[in-house]
Amino acid sequence: MxxxxxxxxxxxxxxxxxxxxxxxxxxxxxxxxxxxxxxxxxxxxxxxxxxxxxxxxxxxxxxxxxxxxxxxxxxxxxxxxxxxxxxxxxxxxxxxxxxxxxxxxxxxxxxxxxxxxxxxxxxxxxxxxxxxxxxxxxxxxxxxxxxxxxxxxxxxxxxxxxxxxxxLEERQLQSGFAEMLKHGLIQDASYWDTLKSVSDFKAMDTLIHTSVVIKNNVVLQDPREQNVRKILNFGHTLGHAIESYFLESEAHETLLHGESIAIGMILEAYLSFKLTGLPKNQLEDIKTVFLSKYPKPEFQNTDIESILTLLKFDKKNAYGTINFVLLKHIGEPVVDVRIPEDLFHSAFSYFKE
Amino acid sequence: MxxxxxxxxxxxxxxxxxxxxxxxxxxxxxxxxxxxxxxxxxxxxxxxxxxxxxxxxxxxxxxxxxxxxxxxxxxxxxxxxxxxxxxxxxxxxxxxxxxxxxxxxxxxxxxxxxxxxxxxxxxxxxxxxxxxxxxxxxxxxxxxxxxxxxxxxxxxxxxxxxxxxxxLEERQLQSGFAEMLKHGLIQDASYWDTLKSVSDFKAMDTLIHTSVVIKNNVVLQDPREQNVRKILNFGHTLGHAIESYFLESEAHETLLHGESIAIGMILEAYLSFKLTGLPKNQLEDIKTVFLSKYPKPEFQNTDIESILTLLKFDKKNAYGTINFVLLKHIGEPVVDVRIPEDLFHSAFSYFKE
Missing domain, CATH: 3.40.50.1970 (Rossmann fold)
Structure with missing residues (x-):
């Protein structure tokens, strides 16, 4: 390699x-x-x-x-x-x-x-x-x-x-795999298609190499996260808040990082469908793939409120506004999108469907 | 300015x-x-x-x-x-x-x-x-x-x-003045002579400016302290250890930073006299100036042992050896001098004289 x-x-x-x-x-x-x-x-x-x-x-x-x-x-x-x-x-x-x-x-x-x-x-x-x-x-x-x-x-x-x-246990491997799926979503639709069909983690060397190349290319363009590097945060803005909340919550099992951002990516794909033109069939594809591989926790309304409160503390939210990375298509991200507050609730409703 | x-x-x-x-x-x-x-x-x-x-x-x-x-x-x-x-x-x-x-x-x-x-x-x-x-x-x-x-x-x-x-109180001003005296010792004998005759701190603007220029010139040459920047540590290797020790010791009053490095500079001037040819009259000049302006604490043998123990924890001591900045003349420093252990005791004896 x-x-x-x-x-x-x-x-x-x-x-x-x-x-x-x-x-x-x-x-x-x-x-x-x-x-x-x-x-x-x-x-x-x-x-x-x-x-x-x-x-x-x-x-x-x-x-x-x-x-x-x-x-x-x-x-x-x-x-x-x-x-x-x-x-x-x-x-x-x-x-x-x-x-x-x-x-x-x-x-x-x-x-x-x-x-x-x-x-x-x-x-x-x-x-x-x-x-x-x-x-x-x-x-x-x-x-x-x-x-x-x-x-x-x-x-x-x-x-x-x-x-x-x-x-590593299977669950740990699956968690890491979520970041690789993200690399496909933000940079390379064909890599996304390849990863979708991976059913075991035995021969990962080439795929790991591809993921590191994708991440490295993004970071090289923008080491201090002023611009393009933000695309690596796809799924992470909500994903981090969910991960933090589940870590503290006594009512929920802790989620691994990859499990949290898998949920974050479904939610942010929904926001992309609503705001940046992600086609409906790609949104459905994203939801289907992640739900086939990752847990689907029950979110009560109180959970959702707490998660949205944590959102504003995310370190990436400059000026007190919440800026998201969304997708136009699979493989084509947009940065710095502001989200109307009520859309978060619709996103969770879509996740629960 | x-x-x-x-x-x-x-x-x-x-x-x-x-x-x-x-x-x-x-x-x-x-x-x-x-x-x-x-x-x-x-x-x-x-x-x-x-x-x-x-x-x-x-x-x-x-x-x-x-x-x-x-x-x-x-x-x-x-x-x-x-x-x-x-x-x-x-x-x-x-x-x-x-x-x-x-x-x-x-x-x-x-x-x-x-x-x-x-x-x-x-x-x-x-x-x-x-x-x-x-x-x-x-x-x-x-x-x-x-x-x-x-x-x-x-x-x-x-x-x-x-x-x-x-x-600020006089004692605080005097403490800061020790760093300025150091700037003279390591870079500019005539600045040292000017500072020796300063008797109050009323019109300091030009002198502060000179000190910042000296420090800046040194740092610009070597931002990561690989080489010439080390000269700014004159008096600090022993001075830091003394300051740390007095901060923790119940038997001694706490020393301000400038008061500690004033002692450090006398001790390290003695090491310079022994190891790098600092003329005797310049050593005496340094001791006289600092003792006229700064406290002269009593060092017991147990104090000295503890201070020497702290020395080896100083973050600048790469490879476990203790490297000092010494002087050839006032205004002319040498870096990375290793000190035979017994000389530290003679230096404290000289300080006590």
């Missing part, structure tokens, strides 16, 4: 990834190497990762608890303290071995420790391979508000080792 | 500062403007600052407690929460109206809120005018370790309003 060159680093795949890291570590003089894991990646990924490398190096393992509920500044303080107590200095390297939560938090911890040390991301979930691997977003949640605190900062490299997907 | 142009923004003085901010605010479309103050700058600086501006704008005031002991992530969380609760978004502006602690913390809070909002620094102490005004260092302390957490990020502009110096 060809390596993908981003603005400042490369995304390497499988054996090439191990080779690239071997070359890199023998060229760079780091004073200390830290590997950040959670209880899952310590168990399933740390040994194979270490065994995949030929370079001799010593490292310290830092462990945090997995889960979005731990993606906060308190966990970050623990990482900073551990780095400090283990004599981490400005010439230290942090390797983030884990999913999106771990890579986002580890990237933020590294970017702010002693005003910034180098880090490398080794995403271990499908979601983080196709999403967090490119773009340089790092950060943590603030209370129930997702990714409120963070910086844009690039890793030295990203390694995608698709063998790690074998350690 | 001429404005000083840094890598990406300008430092404006007095009436020109108000004019520049007026022009800026009428040109930029911010959704919300926040002014961060502490109890002192709320009382003494907020109203004159607001009255100095002709532009009409509404703003929210955020208040934190003054003092190095509040320069931590908990205070930062309060600022983030306040920004979030008051509907701060990506198009918000934070104006930091305060001393070094407030500007450092406010700059970090702004740089990390929603992955970065704009901020402007209005330093209100002599120390922050001549030091924090240029260089883009932002951050907070981690436990007793100073500035362990932070990022390098530039404000949109810096405004130096020297009228605010009238609100």
């Amino acid at each position: 060809e390596s993908i060159i981003t603005s400042s680093y490369s995304v390497h795949f499988n054996q090439k990834a191990y080779d690239a890291l071997d070359r890199y570590l023998s060229g760079e003089k780091y004073s200390k190497i830290f590997i950040l894991v959670d209880e899952n990646t310590r168990k399933h990924c740390l040994t194979p990762f270490r065994n995949g490398l030929r370079t001799e190096f010593t490292f310290e393992v830092l462990e945090i608890e997995s889960g979005e509920e731990n993606k906060n500044i308190h966990t970050c303080v623990k990482v900073w303290n551990a780095l400090s107590e283990l004599d981490g200095d400005r010439k230290s390297l942090l390797i983030n071995l884990g999913g999106g939560v771990l890579c986002d938090l580890g990237g933020f911890a590294a970017s702010t420790f002693k005003r910034g040390i180098d880090f490398i991301n080794v995403p271990t979930t499908l979601l983080s391979m196709v999403d967090a691997s490119v773009g340089g977003k790092t950060g943590v949640d603030l209370g129930s508000l997702k990714n409120q605190i963070g910086v844009i900062n690039q890793p030295r490299m990203v390694l995608i080792l698709s063998d790690f997907l074998k350690t | 001429e404005s000083i142009i840094t890598s990406s923004y300008s430092v404006h003085f007095n009436q020109k500062a108000y004019d520049a901010l007026d022009r800026y605010l009428s040109g930029e479309k911010y959704s919300k403007i926040f002014i961060l103050v502490d109890e002192n700058t709320r009382k003494h600086c907020l109203t004159p600052f607001r009255n100095g501006l002709r532009t009409e704008f509404t703003f929210e005031v955020l208040e934190i407690e003054s003092g190095e002991e509040n320069k931590n992530i908990h205070t930062c969380v309060k600022v983030w929460n306040a920004l979030s609760e008051l509907d701060g978004d990506r198009k918000s502006l934070l104006i930091n109206l305060g001393g070094g602690v407030l500007c450092d913390l406010g700059g970090f809070a702004a740089s990390t809120f929603k992955r970065g909002i704009d901020f402007i620094n209005v330093p209100t102490t002599l120390l922050s005018m001549v030091d924090a005004s240029v260089g883009g260092k932002t951050g907070v302390d981690l436990g007793s370790l100073k500035n362990q957490i932070g990022v390098i990020n530039q404000p949109r502009m810096v405004l130096i309003l020297s009228d605010f110096l009238k609100t």
Whole structure:
């Protein structure tokens, strides 16, 4: 699989990834190497990762608890303290071995420790391979508000080792797959058609590569999310609010990120049908595909009200208005669309049908 | 006073500062403007600052407690929460109206809120005018370790309003003056001679301007502190350790930053005499000047041991070794000098003489 060159680093795949890291570590003089894991990646990924490398190096393992509920500044303080107590200095390297939560938090911890040390991301979930691997977003949640605190900062490299997907449950894979479906919806109708017919996750390498290429092309055009990069937020404006709400709500099971944005994409496809001319048959196609793969929770009116309240706290809502990415057609997005408030309720009604 | 142009923004003085901010605010479309103050700058600086501006704008005031002991992530969380609760978004502006602690913390809070909002620094102490005004260092302390957490990020502009110096006590002014003396020591022997003879702080504008020019010239050559910028750390390697130690120690009065680095500069001048050829008469001159202006605390052996332990945690000590900036002559620094451990004890003995 060809390596993908981003603005400042490369995304390497499988054996090439191990080779690239071997070359890199023998060229760079780091004073200390830290590997950040959670209880899952310590168990399933740390040994194979270490065994995949030929370079001799010593490292310290830092462990945090997995889960979005731990993606906060308190966990970050623990990482900073551990780095400090283990004599981490400005010439230290942090390797983030884990999913999106771990890579986002580890990237933020590294970017702010002693005003910034180098880090490398080794995403271990499908979601983080196709999403967090490119773009340089790092950060943590603030209370129930997702990714409120963070910086844009690039890793030295990203390694995608698709063998790690074998350690994941089906539900986790399906969650990551939602971001790939999004890549089709916002950039490539034929990729959307290909993905629709994927029925198992055994041979994903080419598809992961395509998704990273799509995301990278978007980010390269607009690193600071002034314009075109906003299209990556399709499904996320409502999806984030739904994810945040379900995380706090006692009446609902927590939804995974991909499950939340799958709902967000159905709702925002409905808004697209109403406001930007998405054809009815494409709207139906989108709804059918997502409902065939993802859970359909019951939304009460009180749930919907709370979700709409959270919407206005989304960090992307500049000037207090809520701007959405919608679709004209599958593969053709429009940014900065303002939504009349009553349409949100119709969108949820359509979802419930 | 001429404005000083840094890598990406300008430092404006007095009436020109108000004019520049007026022009800026009428040109930029911010959704919300926040002014961060502490109890002192709320009382003494907020109203004159607001009255100095002709532009009409509404703003929210955020208040934190003054003092190095509040320069931590908990205070930062309060600022983030306040920004979030008051509907701060990506198009918000934070104006930091305060001393070094407030500007450092406010700059970090702004740089990390929603992955970065704009901020402007209005330093209100002599120390922050001549030091924090240029260089883009932002951050907070981690436990007793100073500035362990932070990022390098530039404000949109810096405004130096020297009228605010009238609100400061003599001891605060003297503390800031230590950084100016440092500028002489590391860059300009004649500036050092000028400063030695300053006996009151009434007409400081030209001297402040000179200090900002010196610091800016150094930072422009090396923004990421790879090389020449390290010279700004003269007196700070030991000075920081002393400041941290006195902050935590129950047996000692807390030292201000300038008071700590004044001691650090005497100690490091002694190391310069021993290792890099600083002439004896210049060492004596440095000691005499600093002891005539700053307190001379009693150091017990246990104090010295604790201070040396803290040294190794200083964030600048890459690879676990302690690298110092020393002087060949006044005005002529050398970077990356390693110090034999026993010399530290002789340096403290010399200080006590």
